[in-house]
Amino acid sequence: MNIFETFRVKWIKEELDVQPGCDENNIIKCFEIFGITPHKDLILLYSTLNGIECMDDEYFTLWTLKQIIEENSSDSELERALKYGVSFGDYCVNCWEYRVNNKGEVLIDYDNNREPILRSNSVSDFFELMRLNPNKALD
Secondary structure, eight states, rough: OOHHHHHHHHHTTTOOOEEEEEHHHHHHHHHHHHTTOHHHHHHHHHHHHESSSOOTTTTTEEOOOHHHHHHSSSHHHHHHHHOEEEEEEETTTEEEEEEEEESSSSEOOOOOOOSSSEEESHHHHHHHHHHHHHHHHHH
């Protein structure tokens, strides 16, 4: 079972509204809007599940592709998305966001007044860290 399937099962057990995975072409189109060519693990994530409708037990929310487009499309967010990567999730209802950049790295974006901080070298690594140590991954 891949790490994203592990989270899909976990979130179903938490009785969250887990959205079914998406077609690869739709995933690529979504991220390319913001200048990101999605790496294989990002495609695998959204092929496995298309986000959750509310935060999980660790206060993390994985956004749907529709939410990604909505959240990254304002002028200020679009500028940040093009510079630092696309926001794809948040902590505790927008306290801060998680971005994926063109290198496939995951960054934590605490606010618009400073640069995001590197959290992991890949989306897979980020989810593995969330599985092993949610506080280290998310804070």
